[in-house]
Amino acid sequence: MTRNINWGIIGPGRIAKKFTTSLREVEDAKLYAVASRDLQRAEEFARENGATKAYGSYVEMLRDEEIDVVYVATPHAFHYEHTLLCLQHKKAVLCEKPFAMNRQQVEDMIAAARENKVFLMEAMWTPFLPHIKYLCEMLDSGRYGKVKHLSADFGFYSPFDKNGRLFKKSLGGGSLLDIGIYPVFLALHTLGLPEKIEAKALLGKTEVDEVCDVVFSYASGAKAELHSNITEDTPTTAEFELEKAKIKIEAKWHNPSTVVITTAEGTTSKTFDVASFGYEYEARHVQEMLRKGKTESDVMSFDKSRELISLLDAIRKEIKLEY
Known part of the structure; x- marks a missing residue:
């Protein structure tokens, strides 16, 4: 090399x-x-x-x-x-x-x-981003107790175009695979695999999901409510309710953003700025793996990708979306 x-x-x-x-x-x-x-x-x-x-x-x-x-x-x-x-x-x-x-x-x-x-x-750049690493440190620290609820959304308005990538079924169009994957991954990354999956969607003229709502239920009693939408702008925030705090990632949460922690004592926030769009973190990781002679990431592992695609497959089955 x-x-x-x-x-x-x-x-x-x-x-x-x-x-x-x-x-x-x-x-x-x-x-x-x-x-x-x-x-x-x-x-x-x-x-x-x-x-x-x-x-x-x-x-x-x-x-x-x-x-x-x-x-x-x-x-x-x-x-x-x-x-x-x-x-x-x-x-x-x-x-x-x-x-x-x-x-x-x-x-x-x-x-x-x-x-x-x-x-x-x-x-999947999410686990490499500084604000997500910080979030996971806060969740794993135990200082705020266990997660009881997660809500995360990602939505934007895209004008309907039957031949456009987002709406064309033959190109894998729809909200779930394009942007819904981010809330799904956030739930997987922080809470693990759910015990139960519920999902419903609005399938549009081209038979792809223009809107998708998912609920993950966990053995711990925690729930994750996830939303994706390509027909309107949504807040695009993520909020964790814990036993002793609320942790919110402000818009647009999937990008480098601000993490706000609210407890009985007050509110603190930390903003994460990056030099570029933020893809440099995953690229840097890839280069590190290559220099070490690795054939698999120790962060975004094959098993993590298996779990993610299995969740997406299960959601698609629930909403009757077949490609």
Whole structure:
């Protein structure tokens, strides 16, 4: 591996642009190449974001021996195909969330990573963000007692477009996989796997969930109420009710934000600012894993991705959403 870790990008869209902006904050990281099935699009992205090379073919880029790791940022429905392609070319992969469309695809991806002895991680940036780490420290400290209730939402208004990524079923559209995954992961990360799952959704004209409401019930008696919505703006906050305190992550909670703790003694808050969008934390972690010769993250592990996709599969079953 070169001194700089050379990144390749598959899928030069909006999320890839934000990721590459954050990558500039990562020590010894270099945006080396970008690939699109449209060479002109790849060249334009490379010019705008400082990539050394642009390719009009994924395979052509993956044959470039200078690339150490590939960030897969294509639409949800293609994560499986494109991740397997990278792994078959012995390239380490950071694949955007959701990892794949179902548990079986995730298992296939994990098997391919192990077979090819290369690193693979789902790009769920949440556990790497400073404010989420701080939240978990507060929850784990025990000073505020046990969690009794979690409420978390993520919603924004998107004009209906039957061919748009968010509304097109063949691209894995809908609120759950795109943004509902964040509240679901927050519940999983802080409370573990639920004992019971209840869910209901509004399926729109294109048969994807435009609104999704989920309730997780835990053996401890705790509940998590989770909401996602692509038809209107919502507060996009997360609030934990504990025995001795309330901990709120202010809008937009999935991004670096402010954590407010309220107890009988008063209120304290801590704001977490970042130099970029915040993707630098997961990218830095990937580089650390690569330098240590790891093939699996010790934070966003294969088991964590298995648990997450299993919850998403169970919710989809409840709301009768099939892709």
